[in-house]
Amino acid sequence: xxxxxxxxxxxxxxxxxxxxxxxxxxxxxxxxxxxxxxxxxxxxxxxxxxxxxxxxxxxxxxxxxxxxxxxxxxxxxxxxxxxxxxxxxxxxxxxxxxxxxxxxxxxxxxxxxxxxxxxxxxxxxxxxxxxxxxxxxxxxxxxxxxxxxxxxxxxxxxxxxxxxxxxxxxxxxxxxxxxxxxxxxxxxxxxxxxxxxxxxxxxxxxxxxxxxxxxxxxxxxxxxxxxxxxxxxxxxxxxxxxxxxxxxxxxxxxxxxxxxxxxxxxxxxxxxxxxxxxxxxxxxxxxxxxxxxxxxxxxxxxxxxxxxxxxxxxxxxxxxxxxxxxxxxxxxxxxxx
Ligand code: NAD
Ligand code: DAU
Numbered sequence: 001x002x003x004x005x006x007x008x009x010x011x012x013x014x015x016x017x018x019x020x021x022x023x024x025x026x027x028x029x030x031x032x033x034x035x036x037x038x039x040x041x042x043x044x045x046x047x048x049x050x051x052x053x054x055x056x057x058x059x060x061x062x063x064x065x066x067x068x069x070x071x072x073x074x075x076x077x078x079x080x081x082x083x084x085x086x087x088x089x090x091x092x093x094x095x096x097x098x099x100x101x102x103x104x105x106x107x108x109x110x111x112x113x114x115x116x117x118x119x120x121x122x123x124x125x126x127x128x129x130x131x132x133x134x135x136x137x138x139x140x141x142x143x144x145x146x147x148x149x150x151x152x153x154x155x156x157x158x159x160x161x162x163x164x165x166x167x168x169x170x171x172x173x174x175x176x177x178x179x180x181x182x183x184x185x186x187x188x189x190x191x192x193x194x195x196x197x198x199x200x201x202x203x204x205x206x207x208x209x210x211x212x213x214x215x216x217x218x219x220x221x222x223x224x225x226x227x228x229x230x231x232x233x234x235x236x237x238x239x240x241x242x243x244x245x246x247x248x249x250x251x252x253x254x255x256x257x258x259x260x261x262x263x264x265x266x267x268x269x270x271x272x273x274x275x276x277x278x279x280x281x282x283x284x285x286x287x288x289x290x291x292x293x294x295x296x297x298x299x300x301x302x303x304x305x306x307x308x309x310x311x312x313x314x315x316x317x318x319x320x321x322x323x324x325x326x327x328x329x330x331x332x333x334x335x336x337x
Contacts (some may be wrong), residue, residue: 008080010039060102070113092149099153117171126151130277137281171235178242182219208272210250213279217243218302221295242282
């Protein structure tokens with residue numbers, strides 16, 4: 001494996017993944033990213049000029065563009081997606097275009113170009129649906145029971161990958177990961193939103209009663225899992241990745257308040273997300289066994305680093321908040337802007 005096409009490399013996880021690749025490997029990396037509202041070229045600007053790195057602005061649904069880019073490529077790592085559940089509830093269209101159609105275009109072009117592989121598809125724990133508190137964590141052979149338009153579009157992509165493996169023998173590897181946090185996360189997601197609101201003295205909008213549970217993983221641990229799956233994964237396999245760190249949303253928010261020394265009174269319980277999944281939890285034993293991978297950063301350490309990163313990069317998020325995201329942010333999170 002020499003040449004890798006990474007899609008969505010200007011988003012949160014893709015940025016961290018490309019940084020890891022360029023730091024720890026000598027693959028030639030092409031980053032294809034449409035630069036949607038969530039894609040920020042600033043994230044990776046310091047990599048421009050790196051001899052192993054090329055950036056191409058474009059969409060994964062663009063067959064002609066993708067077909068040209070596949071020439072000479074060995075592996076693909078597909079991060080490109082519409083990723084925010086709340087947006088999918090408002091308008092599912094872009095989620096179908098990118099997450100479903102775009103994935104199929106990548107699979108077709110990969111096969112037509114005769115790439116050796118693997119085709120690493122980055123998926124999510126949300127495809128499994130929601131767990132009751134007493135149920136065991138998701139395993140790779142659980143049924144797919146997605147509940148939001150976002151997770152339904154991701155499950156569709158997983159099934160298209162499975163079909164490519166079964167029908168054409170395309171060497172597809174799927175990773176399904178739990179909730180990530182860390183540097184460069186777009187401030188619509190829970191953790192960066194709460195950090196920024198805390199810093200700015202704004203209310204912290206907690207959906208419902210704050211008791212929904214997510215399994216939190218530091219983004220670098222996720223990226224290392226994707227890299228391990230790319231290098232050691234078996235074609236046609238799925239690997240769960242997760243942080244083994246289940247927390248209720250309210251506990252996450254309280255951690256942020258503590259780290260920033262802010263009062264609990266900033267919390268505001270707001271209307272719940274429709275169809276809000278109660279709990280996610282991952283059984284990661286297959287990845288531990290087959291990929292020799294396990295998460296390394298505990299939640300306290302990861303959160304200290306993350307809070308420090310947002311404090312040290314105020315210009316990064318202030319530019320986002322004062323740009324095109326401003327009206328969305330104001331509509332959803334109200335006052336103060
Ligand atoms: P993100 O929204 O921060 O970034 C998505 C990136 O994809 C952006 O750079 C955007 O410009 C790009 N993109 C969107 N549509 C595109 C298109 N049509 N063509 C090319 N590029 C396009 O997302 P993220 O949080 O970094 O998530 C990356 C991947 O990981 C997604 O597939 C997501 O489903 C998956 N995932 C995310 C998490 C998480 O907690 N954030 C957890 C598990 C899995
Ligand atoms: O589980 C993996 C998934 O994690 C990824 O596939 C998605 O791309 C990613 O967006 C994330 O989905 P969630 O819906 O879990 O993340 P979000 O940050 O939107 O919300 C986390 C939890 O916090 C969820 O229970 C909803 C709640 N929440 C979120 C926001 C934005 C709030 O209570 N208040 C908020 O303002």
